[in-house]
Amino acid sequence: MKKTVFVFYFLLTSIFLFAQDQIIVKGKVTDESNIGIPGVSIAIKGTALGTITDLNGDYEINALSNATLVFSSIGFTTQEILVNNRENIDVALLESTELVDEVVVIGYGKVKKSDLTGSVSSVKGEDITKISSLNAEQSLQGMATGVQVTSTSGAPGAVPVIRIRGVGTFNNSSPIFIVDGIILDDISFLSSGDISSMEVLKDASATAMYGSRGANGVIIVSTKQGNTKDKVVINYSGEYGTQFLAKKIDLLNGREFGIITNEINPGTYSNVDALPNTDWQDLVFKPAAFHNHQISFSGSTEMSQFYFGVSYLKQDGIIDKSSYERLSFKINNTYNLFKNLKIGNHLTISPYKQQIAPNVTYSVYRAQPLLPPYYADGSYGVVYNVGNPLANLANSNNFNKGLRAVGNVFAEAEFLEAFTVKSSFGIDGSYNKAENFTPAYTVYNPDGTASQQNNEFNDLYKGNNQNLTWLWENTISYLKDFNKHTIDFVGGYTMQQSNSEYFGISGENLIRDYEDLWYITPASVYDPTINVNTIQSISNGVDQYYSMISYLARVNYTFDNRYIFTATFRRDGSSKFAKEKRYGSFPSFALGWNISNESFMQGIDLINNLKLRASWGKIGNDKVNYLGRFSTTSSGLTIFGIPETANIATTYGKSGNPDLKWETTTQYDIGMEITILNNLSAEFDYYNRKTEDILIELSTPGYLGNGQGQKIAFNAASVLNTGLEAKINWRQRIDEFNYSIGVLFSTVHNEVLSIGGNSGIDSLLQGGYLGDGRSVTQSREGLPIGAFYGYKTDGIFQTQQELDAYPHSSQAGIGDLRFVDVNNDGVIDGNDRTNIGSSIPKFIFGLNIGLDYKAFDFALDISGQSGNDIFNGKEVVRPDPYNFEKHVFDRWTGPNTSNTEPRPSFGGYNFTPSDRFIQDGSFVRLRTLMLGYTLPEQLTTKFHVQKLRIYAKGNNLFTLTKFTGYTPEIGSGDVLSNGIDFGIYPITAIYSFGVNVTF
Amino acid sequence: MRKFISISIMGFILLLALGSCEDFLEKNPQGQLTQNTFPVSESDALLVTNAAYASLRNWHYNSGGFPILDIMSDDSHKGSTPNDALPTIGPYDLFTFSTTQDGLDRWWATLYEGIKRTNVVIEKVPSISMNTETRDIYVAEAHFLRALYYFDLVRAWGGVPLVTSTKPAVKLERSSAEEIYSLIEEDLKFAIANLPEKSEQTQAEKGRATKGAAKSLLAKVYLFEHDFVNAEKYALEVINSSEYDLEANFSAANGQVGEFGIESIFEVGASTNEGGGGQYANTQGVRGSPNRGWGFNRPSLSLRNSFEANDPRLDATIIDLGEVLDGILILGDGSTPDEIFDGLGNLIEVECYNQKVWTPGDNTSTQENHNRRIIRYADVLLIAAEALNENNKPTDALIYLNMVRERAREGNVSILLDITETNKEILASLILDERRHELALEGHRYWDLVRTGKASEVLGPLGFVVGKHELLPIPQSEIDISQGTLKQNPNY
Structure with missing residues (x-):
């Protein structure tokens, strides 16, 4: 199988005028049934020049009279045709069953x-x-x-x-x-x-x-870019759907709660059958709608290509007072100013409005089912220790409103045939305004006294932050073929600066509750004589303020389509680090071998494509708290003098570490790609990523004078990730039946190689704080990042003899959990806490099936993961009597009644963080199920519609998991707190239907 | 077109040249002063020197917050209600404390925090362009304070890591106690050479370190080193400077009226009205009614019974229930038994409180106005007496000892008669007793017993183990963080 060696630049529509015998070639590209094929790429062999057919398959190109045109399109066999002074060349492309070489960005x-x-x-x-x-x-x-x-x-x-x-x-x-x-x-x-x-x-x-x-x-x-010649394409897509809670947590109802309460505190309820029941989940989670509309206009002319899109998304949440609304404008334009100079822009402007509900998931989980949501008079009923979630929602008005604008302008010039210089200047700007108003309200106890859910004065928080990043990138590239050699080089220089500032103010006791008065001004103080400060706090500062300068280069060299060598180099300088540590160099090298292009493979029809590749390189991470290099000051007071007078005292807080430098990841990768019988393609990779000099804050010795408990940033940890990745696709076309099946999976082995080292600083990192001071993750050498940390359990103390025979905490009794004396010192204490699981999955997989038959199309996607654990954090923190998950009914009630579920209690010993709260986080989820139907073209063209497709689909309809919470997907941006379920806003299942129309 | 190309190439090259300008990558933190921008002026120098003092008002500076030194001595018990802080502070009373005992890490970290602040002054202030006389005083103040912080460290833990720079190596081993003492001596000599006398200070400067404070502290340091010749020398220099005298009234020595007064050599200012109260007195204040604090550091029967007959200092040292102070009736705490008996029915503790921290008032806020006296003139007189006796000058020693007794008797010639004993050993013991009565509950007793070798005899029955309890254990968290570089004190 012989492959072409040319790189196609889709966006280039202008032609380099060079010789006098240049002609304009026009024509139509069709398939075997003589239907025009849009989007076929037409390139002039040996140059970077080319064009694309329009929607009807027509094209027009300026070419030398003796040039060779290369016609290619995904799904069709590439053809080369010599112009030979012809001004009209019509081409019929043959459909290919083989997987055509795609272009990768x-x-x-x-x-x-x-x-x-x-x-x-x-x-x-x-x-x-x-x-x-x-x-x-x-x-x-x-x-x-x-x-x-x-x-x-x-x-x-x-x-x-x-x-x-x-x-x-x-x-x-x-x-x-x-x-x-x-x-x-x-x-x-x-x-x-x-x-x-x-x-x-x-x-x-x-x-x-x-x-x-x-x-x-x-x-x-x-x-998306405009690429249809002299014709405007209008696309509309609309979707409407409903989201709903896919699964309820199995909590106790009123009667069941009464039974368990009576076991904890005998005689609390005389007749549990008469107890009321409130299903708080039903009250709080309601199906919610979303709809999305998008219309776009795109096209191209000799002079320009344009894409203009407007979209509107409105999504309500399944919890009241949560929603998201976004309008988005997208404008991409390119103008061909001269034959070899073009300018253009990309721009997205998105105003949005988000309403954020308070975290009622946690209170719904905790609220006792015996308590009525409302009293007889319609007012909110008290929910002890938790707060009535409905009252909480009703009084919540928490908004984020803002605007994000991302875009750039660029100019690109070609010269001397093979060179292109490009300069682009881009910005990412955002403005966000937070607004959170809570009216004065009180939920009363049944006796008429105010409960703890009492907001005496209305209060308002207003915050805004503004971010602006600009980026100036300048590149020069060179692309040239010499016989069997192809050289593709790009070099560049970039500058970037990022700046952000926040301002926040909170006040209370506004004169009115309605939105027109949600402003903090002296005029809105209700009554100064009641001695309430309107302004409670003010904060102002900077989140990000840094700049970067970078130099970059890459060369890709291909010999005879068989051997490929890539080298890249980037040198970044960042203001985040001190002068001496400022620059980091990040090189990489890679080799590829297209074995299937070797002559010895030519006779083998079974294998259409076989490639091996390997790469090595160093890369960095700059998303760190770079202020750690500074010793910043703080002020206090010291008292001197007669009479005693306060004297301001200012000095450094904890010391900065000016030696901070880049985190560096060294990664190597070995990969193989293979295509067999044109139907089966597969790609395998093995990777090994080792990150060193990770910047972490560690406890330091007291003698450094940073004050008690202070942590300092050091480049002092390393982490290893290794794994296999595989993607296997099967594609086949049987007459009008087309189908594909894709399977992909990845494995992850994550391990902390070192923390602190032998440097006199701490060697472990606590994390995963539950909010009551207890921490449930500990990262240390040999374990995954953020490994769960707690007691191991070994059944339940069944009898007094058993209790006496084993080391136990003074709080433990019969029917309580037996913790393992991990260090065998005969005492159960904090030193017996150990690794009890990890939130990082060992295996991630996906299955994608696509079918189309005549006008119907069908898609099914499954995704999942296994080997990860979830810490059921919401169950552990119990300072007060809360509702229970149903498994409490498996409780221990006497010798040998249970060896897993201890005697019930409202909190205390059995709720010490232990492996009892570790659950298997594996899941398989039916992510997408979609059926579409495209109306016959003969019908739609009567209405000037080229294509009209309708579809119905479901997302997250079914999840197979052992996890008892709403969803096994428990993510956190903080790697030390990942996989802990604190009662997150449930992930929803979605039914939707939609329409795509092309005019 | 050719022109355009050449322009664009030149522009590109120019850009590369321009961009390498390093200024673009110099971004100072916004809204923050850093090591690059502070301290740089005379006013900054004052602020940064003040900060070296501010650690003294940190609650943890006072032996980790709780008066564990007195609790470890025979002068007092834990105090508060029987169960309050029983597992955390109780073990100090019984010598059962462990390497992870509450407060050790706080005290250690806070002393070193103070040391870092002094190092900032010593390292940064000399290069500030400012009035050189003022500059020298600031630096000398920092040397004085560094010695003061190290003196606590060396007495509590012996040889500790020696840090004299703002950028010490992260990994340090313990220095010897001798090395620490030698730094303390050096620092104090520097301070003596550069600090003003108290009389040279303005009223507003009272509370800042003086030549007299540095000499007094140095005399005391030599006493702990058993260098009695130098102890005598510096104590007498202070006495002969005529900068100080005893308050006429004993209770003024620690009370509000004597703050920054004639007897005060070095004290820690505290004023709630000025926004800077001190929790030292709040921790020990009367519990219950009036509500002045938590009631830790309960004077022991042993202390009560050790006073000579009719010594007025007994009443001025202990607040008993029913007493009326500054017009306020002391009722004490409802959940604290008025009397506690042991299993055999012997009275072992009565509810009472430390009067040395008393300030007029009936709430916790006013209690926090108390200024802790670090060194007062009576202490210096007794240092002189002790050193002179050790240097075989008993007659001279008696002069200073009797000066303390004379003030204590408040004009009542029938009590606290002048001591005439000249036998060295007996006199030494009498001086130690005098220290106990004069300086009770001021944090001296435990260390006095240890340095005079009396700890085993006096504290042995209370649980003191020779070869172990002369020093506190290095906080376990420090040993853990250092990954074993720091070695624990013997027998812990």
Whole structure:
């Protein structure tokens, strides 16, 4: 099988006028049934020039009279045709069953998949909109190997946590996003419908182009461009759906709670059958609607290409007082000013409004089922120790409103045939306003006295933050073929500056409760004589203020389509570090071998494509608390003099560590790609990522004078992640029946190699604080990051003899948990706490099935993970009598009645963090089930509609898991607190239907 | 077009040249002063020197918050209600404390925090362009304070890590006690050379370190080193300076009226009205009615019974129930038994409180106005007496000993008769007794017993183990964090 060696630049529509015998070639590209094929790429062989067919398959190109045109399109066999002075060339492309070489977007360029030496997973636009249109990041779940996507909350507008190839650092372990060349931390402002593809860059060869920011992976998001010649394409898609609670937690009802209470405090309720029951879950979680509309206009002319999209998303939450609303404008334009100079812009502007509900999930879980939500007079009933969640919701008015604008302008010039220089200037600006108003309200006890749920004065918090990042990138690239050699070089220089400021003010006792008066001004003080300060607090400061300068280079050399060598280098300088530690260099090298292009493979028809690749490189992470290098001052008082007078005393707080430097990840990757019989393609990777010099805050010896309990930042930890990734696809077409099955999985082994080292500082990191001071994770050498930490249990003390025979805490009695004396010192104390699990899955998998038959299309996606644990944190913190999960009915009631569930109690000893609260976090989830139908073209064209498709789908309809909570997806941005269920906003199941129309 | 290309190439090259400008990468933290921007002026120098004092008002500076030194001595018990802080502070009374005992880590960390603050002054202030005389005084104050902090460390733990820089190595071993003492001596000599006398200070400067304070502290340091010649020398220099005298009224020596007064050599200012109260007195204040504090450091029967007949200092040292102070009737705490008996029916404790921390008032806020006296003139007189006796000058020793007794008798010639004993050993013992009565509950007794070798005899019956309890255990958290670099004191 022989492959072409040219790189196609889709966006280039202008032609380099050079010789006098240049002609205009026109024509139509069709398939075997003579239907025009849109989007066929037409390239002039040996140059970077080319064009694309319009929707009807027509094209027009300026070419030398003796040039060779290369026609290619996914799903068709590539054809080369000599112009030979013809001005009209019609081409019929043959449909190919083989998987055609795709073009993959990589950092600062594109590369043919066959020339790629790095490990990159691509997700196409249609797969992104499959998982409802609510969140583009969520769509990566189960679609790309090595990628773990975990929801942190089901609240509207919540952003999931993404981990690529394990957890690489104790700091922010999230990947970066590159949207149209702009480096960002999240893409929540983007409408899924504007995205044409997402590429996940995983290995060092791919990510090293982003140097100090690439260590946690890079996700390149490309947005849609106009490419239909002299014709405007109008697209509308709309979706309407309902979200609902997929599963309730099995909690006790009123009668059951009465039975258990009577066992704890005998005689509390005389007749448990007469007890009332309130199902707080039914009262709080209600099905909620969302709808999304998007309309886009795109097209291109000789002079320009444009894409203009507007989308509107409105999502209500299944908990009252939570919603998300976003309007998004997307404008991408390119103008061909001269034959070899073009300018353009990308711009997204997204105003949004989010309403955030208070965390009532926790109070719903805790509220006693005996308590009525309302009294007979309709007022809210007291819910002891927890607060009435309905009253809490009714009085909540917590909003985030703002605007995000991300965009750039660029100019690109070609010269001397092979060179291109490009300069782009981009900004990422946002303005966010937080507004939280709570009216004065009181929930009364049955005796008419005020309960603890009492907000004496109304209060208002207002906060805003403003961020502005600008990025100036300048690159020069060179692409040239010499016989069997292809050299693709890009070099560049970039500058970036980031700046943010926040301002917050809170006040109380406003004169009116309604929104018009939600302002903190002296005029709105209700009555100064009652001695209430209107202004409670003011805060002002800076979150981010830093700048970067970077130099970058990459060369990709291909010999005879068989051997590929890639070297990249980036040198980043950042103001985050002191002068001496400021610059970091991040090199990578990679080799690829297209074995199937070797002559000895030519006779083997079974294998269509076989490639081996290997890469090595160093990359960095700069998402650290860089202020740690400074000793900042704080002030206090000292008293001197007669009469005694306060004297201001100012000195440094804890010492900064000016030696802080980059965290560095060294990663190697070995991969294989194979295609068999044109139907089966597979890609395998083994990776090994070792992060060193991780910046962590550790307890320091008291003699350093930082004060008691203070921690200082050091580059003092290292972490290893290794794993296998596999993606296997089967594609087949049988007449009008087309189907594909994809299976992908990834394994993760995560291990802390060292903390502190032999440096005289602490060697472990506590985390996962439950909110009552207790910590349930401890990271130390040999364990995964954020490993769960607590007592191991070994059944229940069945008898007094058994209690006497084993070491036990003075609080333990018969029927209580037996903790293991791990250190065998005959005493149960804090030293017996040990590793009891890990939140990092060992295995992540996905299954994607797609079918289409005639006008119908069907998709089914399954994703899941296994080998991870969840700490049921919401069950452990029990200072007061709360409701129980149903398993309390398996309780110990006498010798040998239970060896797992201790005698019931409202809190105390049995709720000490132990492996009793560790649950298996494995799950298999039916993520998407979708059926679509495209109306016959003959029918729709009568209404000037080219294509009209309707569909119905369900998301998260079914989850197989042993976890007792709402959802086994328990994510946290803090790697030390991951996998702890504190009662998160439940992830919803969704039914929706929608329509796509193309005019 | 050719022109455009060449311009763009040149522009690109220019850009590379421009960009390497390092200024672009210099970004100072916003809204914060840092080591690069503070201290840089004369006013900064004052602020940073004040901060070296501010650690003295930190509650933890007072032996970790609780008066464990007195509780460990024969002068007092834990106090408060019987169960309050029983597992945390109780073990100090019984010598059953462990390496993780409450407060040790706080005291250790706070003393070193103070030391760091003094090191900041010593390292940074000399290079500030300012009035050189003022500058020298600030630096000398820091040397004085560093000696004061180290003196607590060396007495409590012996040889400790020696830190004299703001950027010490992270991993340090313990220095010897001799090395610590030698730094203390050096620091105090520097302070003596550069600090003003108390009389040279303005009223507003009272409370800042003086030449007299440095000499007094040095005399005391030599006493702990058993260098009686130098102890005598510096104590007499203080006495002969005529800068200090005894308060006419004994209770003024620690009370509010004597704050920064004639007897005060070095004290820690505290004023709730000024926004800077002190929790030292609050911890020991009367519990219950009036509510002045938590009631720790309960004077023992042993202390009560040791006073000579009719010594007025007994009444001025212990607040008993039913007593009326500054017009306030002391009723005490309802959940504290008025009398506690042992299993055999012997009275072992009565509810009473430390009067040395008393300030007029009936609430906790006014209690926090108390200024803790670190060194007062009576202490210096007794140091002189002890050193002179050890140097075989008993007659001279008696002069200073009797000065303390004379003030104590408040004009009543029938009590606390002048001592005439000249036998060295007996006189030494009488001086130690005088220290107990004069300086009771001021944190001296435990260390006096240890340094004079009387601890085993006096405290042995209370649980004191020779070869162990002369020093406190290094906090276990420090040993853990150091991963074993710091070695524990013997027998813990």
